[in-house]
Amino acid sequence: MKRIAVDMDEVLADALSEHLTRYNRDHGELITKAQLHGKWLWDVVSADRHERLEGYLRSEDFFEDLPVLADSQEVLQKLSEHYEIFIATAAMEFPNSFGPKYRWLRRHFPFIPPTNYVFCGDKSILLADYLIDDTFRHFERFRGKGILFTAPHNAEITGVHRVAGWREIEKFFLPVGRA
Amino acid sequence: MKRIAVDMDEVLADALSEHLTRYNRDHGELITKAQLHGKWLWDVVSADRHERLEGYLRSEDFFEDLPVLADSQEVLQKLSEHYEIFIATAAMEFPNSFGPKYRWLRRHFPFIPPTNYVFCGDKSILLADYLIDDTFRHFERFRGKGILFTAPHNAEITGVHRVAGWREIEKFFLPVGRA
Numbered sequence: 001m002k003r004i005a006v007d008m009d010e011v012l013a014d015a016l017s018e019h020l021t022r023y024n025r026d027h028g029e030l031i032t033k034a035q036l037h038g039k040w041l042w043d044v045v046s047a048d049r050h051e052r053l054e055g056y057l058r059s060e061d062f063f064e065d066l067p068v069l070a071d072s073q074e075v076l077q078k079l080s081e082h083y084e085i086f087i088a089t090a091a092m093e094f095p096n097s098f099g100p101k102y103r104w105l106r107r108h109f110p111f112i113p114p115t116n117y118v119f120c121g122d123k124s125i126l127l128a129d130y131l132i133d134d135t136f137r138h139f140e141r142f143r144g145k146g147i148l149f150t151a152p153h154n155a156e157i158t159g160v161h162r163v164a165g166w167r168e169i170e171k172f173f174l175p176v177g178r179a
Numbered sequence: 180m181k182r183i184a185v186d187m188d189e190v191l192a193d194a195l196s197e198h199l200t201r202y203n204r205d206h207g208e209l210i211t212k213a214q215l216h217g218k219w220l221w222d223v224v225s226a227d228r229h230e231r232l233e234g235y236l237r238s239e240d241f242f243e244d245l246p247v248l249a250d251s252q253e254v255l256q257k258l259s260e261h262y263e264i265f266i267a268t269a270a271m272e273f274p275n276s277f278g279p280k281y282r283w284l285r286r287h288f289p290f291i292p293p294t295n296y297v298f299c300g301d302k303s304i305l306l307a308d309y310l311i312d313d314t315f316r317h318f319e320r321f322r323g324k325g326i327l328f329t330a331p332h333n334a335e336i337t338g339v340h341r342v343a344g345w346r347e348i349e350k351f352f353l354p355v356g357r358a
Contacts, residue, residue: 003304086301086304091298092293095282095293096278098274098281098298102271102274103274114274115271115299115300115301116300116301117300118299119270119296119297119299120294120298120299121295122295125265125295125297125305125306125307127303127304127322128304
């Protein structure tokens with residue numbers, strides 16, 4: 001059985017929407033996802049506010065209640081019948097996120113056992129056939145095939161297999177007749 | 180650079196001593212490590228107390244202040260000059276342990292960056308050349324070479340490369356002339 005490692009933020013969990021909501025609310029701004037084409041949020045927020053941007057991610061409740069990305073539950077459940085699924089999230093920068101991320105996965109993806117969660121920093125440690133991730137640099141030392149999940153910040157990246165959402169992942173991994 | 184994955188409990192952190200101390204204190208017993216030859220603590224404690232044994236591991240402070248195993252800091256620091264070191268701990272059974280384990284590693288092994296911590300359940304996800312672990316079953320699906328770190332519960336296991344402590348690990352990975 002082939003193994004797929006799946007990133008969490010911006011692939012399963014819509015952390016960017018929550019980040020924008022909190023930042024806009026506290027600073028009276030109206031930054032949208034559309035403005036972030038090819039950019040990280042850090043690129044459009046003035047440098048003197050970067051510390052605050054980080055602060056949201058460090059807060060106890062940030063990762064507790066994120067929206068689930070469209071179709072991810074249904075497609076991942078189907079995939080889990082044909083592939084070994086691991087959730088691999090780079091949690092080491094924000095140790096406060098461990099508990100919330102664990103609870104969020106239990107709540108929204110109950111069909112994936114906790115033994116298949118991996119909280120890591122450097123994803124080159126993963127032994128998997130595929131890695132679905134929105135951050136291109138994780139593919140650089142990954143031994144399997146990287147699949148880039150479209151997010152505003154990676155819009156300009158080329159030369160990698162890209163998917164725009166979970167329906168495209170379904171088509172790639174479960175061609176007609178197999179699902 | 181070859182990569183070594185190192186387990187945490189009973190390899191770096193003496194969790195068993197803490198477990199015995201708490202259990203003996205609360206139940207007026209005097210179970211020693213010597214009595215655990217070839218056995219898990221669960222095997223010598225009556226079944227009606229297994230829930231309590233588990234309870235210690237779930238408590239917030241259990242993993243916060245564990246003793247460091249002899250020579251592990253010095254040898255691991257030397258190894259980190261010649262090998263890529265990852266700490267891989269099966270933390271998913273006890274989600275309360277994430278924070279304490281993270282802080283413990285930062286405090287006692289500051290030369291290992293948090294990007295190289297891996298909190299997982301199934302260690303077959305690790306891509307490494309070696310895995311030093313006290314639990315034999317983690318070697319079954321591991322693709323590299325397993326090195327069994329002696330602990331009471333694994334005393335009877337044969338047919339695997341075994342080390343009795345960190346000085347033996349030093350000899351294996353850093354033969355004379357290389358250290």
